[in-house]
Amino acid sequence: MNKTILSFCILLTAFANVKNDLFISPPDWPKPAYEFSKNPMTIEKVFLGRVLFYDPILSRDHTISCASCHSQYTAFAHVDHALSHGIDNKIGMRNAPVLFNLAWQQNFMWDGAINHLDNQSLAPISNPLEMDETMQHLTSKLRQSSIYPSLFYHAFGDSSISKEQTLMAISQFMLSIVSSDARYDSMIRHQVSFTSQEENGYRLFKQHCSTCHTEPLFTNQQFENNGLIPDSILRDYGRMKVTMLPSDSLKFKVPTLRNIEFSYPYMHDGRFKRLSEVLTHYTTEIQHGKTLSKQLNTPILLSSNEKVDLTAFLLTLTDRHFLFNTDYSYPKEVLLPSPKESK
Ligand code: HEC
Ligand code: HEC
Structure with a gap:
């Protein structure tokens, strides 16, 4: 091949890989935090990541996949x-x-x-309580498998199968999972209007909840103490475990409230099964300690009607397109041993 044509082809391929058309950020949302330039998204990498996510080969005894604990129909909880x-x-x-x-x-x-x-998947893979596998052993299992060498070749252009490639592919699948099509979003886009109940719930939400559960992601990405009584057996002090600062005691990452209808049980230890229990917590059970977030110092007062309205608003955050999007589901096209449901 002529030298100029050859370099043109290489340039084209490189360009195709750098383009990030696959990841579309909804308009008016903040800029993503993930640096896509360091792990440019391609259909092949996302697909490889999806297969890995659903494959129990990631665990020592081939019984647990990421999906055993993160299932799509509960918003991956x-x-x-x-x-x-x-x-x-x-x-x-x-x-x-x-x-x-x-x-x-x-x-x-x-x-x-x-x-x-990109470092996240290492934690469950190596955790003795979760998958209990080493990356070295996992990559050697992947190299010996009948499907992965070719999936890695298509994704990365070589079938050596490194630890980094494995982690980057799983990241790509997780990055591809976006939920931005709830009734709430249609309301924001002026495609539907809220009922008066939802409207009132939204008003109450903005009054009492949105400093922490901030739109459009429904989290301010901070660590806060929302007044839960610490569990005496788990003795989980949250953020303090990472920073060692007493001022971070009992602070936890503010979770998103999108798809909250399906992601029960709630809180870091799953102590509440229903949204009604969550609202009882915020209105009558706040534990006043040194690190309680200041927004919760003054009691939140809600009548039973207001609780119903607030719940109606929270249900507008359910995104059925996301929950049933087959791009995120078990990759039937590639044969895998069926993952054993963990109990
Ligand atoms: C045994 C159950 C289990 C398995 C298997 C598991 N996870 Fe998790 N995952 C959890 C738990 C529990 C947490 C929260 C842990 C914590 O906060 O200390 C978590 C947290 C996460 C988070 C952080 C989310 C956030 O918002 O902070 C990501 C991302 C994640 N898991 C992805 C994965 C991937 C990818 C796999 C497979 C490689 C996987 N998980 C396997 C239970 C599991
Ligand atoms: C001061 C910040 C703050 C305010 C205000 C706040 N929250 Fe939270 N919320 C949090 C934090 C932090 C958590 C996670 C706590 C934990 O698990 O330890 C949480 C958890 C939740 C959860 C459980 C989510 C899950 O996935 O487990 C729901 C539901 C919730 N909040 C709803 C609300 C509602 C409704 C309001 C308003 C009445 C509200 N929050 C006000 C900080 C706040």
Whole structure:
């Protein structure tokens, strides 16, 4: 091939890889925190990440996949589990959070122990209570498998299968999961109008909740103490575990409230099963301690009608397009051993 044509082709391929058309940020949303230039999104990498996410090969005994604890129909939280269950039925320390809109997130885990999405997957893979596998052993299992060498080749142009490639691919799948199409979003885009009940709930939400659960992501990405009584057995002091600062005691990452209808049980330890219990907490059970966030110093007073209205608003954050989007679901096109449901 002529030298000029050859370099033109290389340039084209490079350009195709750098383009980031795959990730579309909704208009008026903040800039994503993830640096896509360091891990440019491609269809092949997202697909590889999706297969890995659903494959129990990631665990020592091939029983647990990421999806065992993060299932799509509960917005990628753990179906009805207060504390997550992992390998050998071991019980974890915390409630599995939802996984979507992670491209905007700066800190991961309830206490922010991880500050880069590419490092996140290492934690569950190596955690003896979750998947209990080493990256070295995992990559060697992937190299010997009948499907991965070719999936990695298509994604990265070589089939050597490194630890970094594995983690970057899983990140890409997680980055591709966006929830921005709830009834609330249609209202913001003036495509539907709220009922008077939802409207009133939205007003109450802005009055009492939105300094922490800030629109459009429904989190201010900060660590706050929302007045929960610490569990005497778990003794989880949240952010303080990471910073060692007493001023961070009992502070946890403010979770998004999108898809809250499906992501129960609630809070870092899954202590509440219903939204009504959450509202009872905010109105009558706030524990006043040194680190309580100042917004909660004055009691939140809500009549029972107002609680119903506020709940109606919270239900407008359910995004069925996201919950049933087959781009995020089990990759049937690639044969995998069926993941054992963890109990
Ligand atoms: C045994 C259950 C379990 C498995 C398996 C599991 N996770 Fe998790 N995941 C959790 C729990 C529990 C947390 C919260 C832990 C904490 O805050 O200390 C979490 C947190 C996360 C977070 C942080 C989300 C946030 O908003 O902070 C991401 C991302 C994540 N998991 C992705 C994955 C991926 C990818 C896999 C597979 C490689 C995986 N998880 C496997 C239970 C699990
Ligand atoms: C001072 C900040 C702050 C305010 C104000 C606040 N929250 Fe929260 N919220 C948090 C934090 C932090 C958590 C996680 C706490 C934990 O798990 O330890 C949380 C958790 C939740 C959860 C559980 C989410 C999940 O995925 O588990 C719901 C639901 C919720 N809040 C609703 C509300 C509502 C409704 C209001 C207004 C009445 C409100 N919050 C006001 C900080 C706040």
